[in-house]
Amino acid sequence: AKYDLQNGQAVYDANCAACHAAGVMGAPKTGTVRKWNSRLAQGLDTMIQKSIDGYSGTYRGSTTFMPAKGGNPDLTNKEVGDSVAYMINQVL
Ligand code: HEB
Numbered sequence: 001a002k003y004d005l006q007n008g009q010a011v012y013d014a015n016c017a018a019c020h021a022a023g024v025m026g027a028p029k030t031g032t033v034r035k036w037n038s039r040l041a042q043g044l045d046t047m048i049q050k051s052i053d054g055y056s057g058t059y060r061g062s063t064t065f066m067p068a069k070g071g072n073p074d075l076t077n078k079e080v081g082d083s084v085a086y087m088i089n090q091v092l
Contacts (some may be wrong), residue, residue, distance in 0.1 A: 008086030011079045015070040020087065026059030027066070036091040044088060048081045 012020075012030075023029025028036055039047065054068030069075045070083075 003085035004082045005086050005089055007079070008082035008084070008089075011075065011083040012086050015072050015075065016083055016087070019070075026057065026062065026064035030087055031090040033091045036088070040088065040091075044085065047088070048077075048084045051084050052077050052080050 017030070019025065019027040020030045023032065023035065028039065051066065052069060055066050057064045057066070069080055
């Protein structure tokens with residue numbers, strides 16, 4: 001497989017869960033289908049690239065921040081890809 005979901009879970013636990021497990025400050029909560037449905041339409045590659053680069057959005061009138069690589073510049077693009085694939089797998 002292109003993505004290693006087991007490695008993705010380890011990367012997620014260490015770098016992404018702080019925001020995405022509870023879904024704080026506009027972060028889509030892991031495993032909550034309605035938070036991910038509209039995002040999935042972009043496709044996996046786009047979601048991975050945005051997670052590598054970081055981006056800003058809006059949620060309930062406030063600006064949101066998805067930090068580049070979740071704020072850990074030591075992560076490789078492959079590690080971010082694995083963790084995004086892991087997150088998406090939780091809502092499929
Ligand atoms: Fe995040 C979003 C992933 C970390 C915050 N994120 C997001 C998404 C994804 C992710 C996939 C979706 C995208 C689209 O839609 O396109 N993250 C992720 C990962 C990680 C993370 C993989 C690890 C590496 N985050 C994180 C952190 C935080 C966050 C740590 C906090 C600080 N995010 C976030 C937010 C959001 C996101 C807020 C939302 C934005 C908007 O608005 O959209």
